[in-house]
Amino acid sequence: MKKTLICSLIMLTSSSALAFGDLGKDSQLTKGLTDMVSDSMSSTASSSPLTALLSDQLPISGEQATAGAGALLSLAGNQLPAEYSNELTSMIPGMSQLSGAQDLLGGIENLDAVKSAFNQVGLDPSMISQFAPLILQYLGDGGASEGLLSSLSNIWLPNS
Template sequence: MRALMVTALLLASALPVQAMSLGKLGDALKSATQTKATQPQGSLVETLMSSLGVSQDQATGGAGALFALAKDKMSNTDFAKLSQVVPGMDKLLAAAPDAAQVDSDAQNGGNSSLLGKAGALLGADSNLATLNGAFESLGMDSGMVRQFLPTVLDYVQSKGGTELMQSLKTALLGG
């Protein structure tokens, strides 16, 4: 009888721990589901995450930095078309690192200022050189700019056609 009571007490004391663990599991599943829900199936961010192995924040911020540069370089008409084929463009732009802050950090001794100046002096890919600091501020190597570019261009071409992709490419690479 005593063994039965001890067993019952042990079981009863373990229930709250299990319930709490199940509650945490439920919260984790809910959070994962909500994260998936914020990114449509086959979205650009999802594509960048799976093909480049970056986090959601890095994919969102990196794409946003590319599109922020494109917005400055493209005609309003072309950028409006681009915004129609890239769902959540406003969120991507909002996630881009603040260019003024990144530039300020670079001028205070960061590598990106040297890379940007070298790119500008050489005239090659000077637009992309300006993105190095943004990618570094997201915790990525500046070389990731070159890895994002083909993925973003392919995505835009698949959703908006070759003409729109060429317009984006020209805005980002110059020419």
Template sequence: MYKITFSVITLTLLGSLQSVSAFDLGSAMNAVSGSSEKQADSSLLSMLTSQLGITSSQAAGGTAALMNKAKSSMKAKEYKQVTDASPGLKGGSDNAAMGTLSKMAAPSVAEAFKALGMESSMVDQFTPIILDYAEKEGGPAIMNLLKTAF
């Protein structure tokens, strides 16, 4: 009886260890990293929606349009510096609004804003908010890289 109980306990412990080893620290770090990016992205979107009176889709799409313009104007290394330092700027091209816009043939920022239901003059209102966000997140050097690209 003792041997059977010992065997059952041993097998149970081995099964538990197997499920513990299934835990992947890398996956956990990616999940935490992704959530901090979403928080940063959410912070920027909140600033834009509250200051400009626009929807979150318009904020995300407008940011993505400006960041796509910046990306095409910058060296890859510079763009990576900006998005690494200001994670909220990285997620812009992932959103649904930009998915729709990307089907258009390389829209200008003004065309993208119009497609999102905003006047092209809103670009001038987005820019300082995004630059302020970039400076707070990454410092003056990051803000200047982005300012040059806009």
């Protein structure tokens, strides 16, 4: 999951950074960076049970599953109380690395930032309502407490 989160963050930050570059001058560099991030995310996405679940259940790529899950988990890491944050960290390998990864993203502090992250990887922000139940199911199947699941639901689906 650490690789998944880092790759998600690299993709999210590199896509916005590359949007402002002179792509005509540096097309080889741009292509190389894009290919590197894409290859890295492809291998990470295929090795994560959570991203495999998301990409199997939703009409999205492994890279989009990785980025979407990373954005939602980053938001959770910022908003959960300590007891639930610790539980989530223990359930998803690499969650403890989110604090460093959030610096790359500029921090995902609210649902609007998650929506922006979804947009950056070609996902409609309305898909948050499809991602969240699948991630909650994954965590529930892994033995997550009702308190954690309820807190995550309130963070990710506040109007439900």
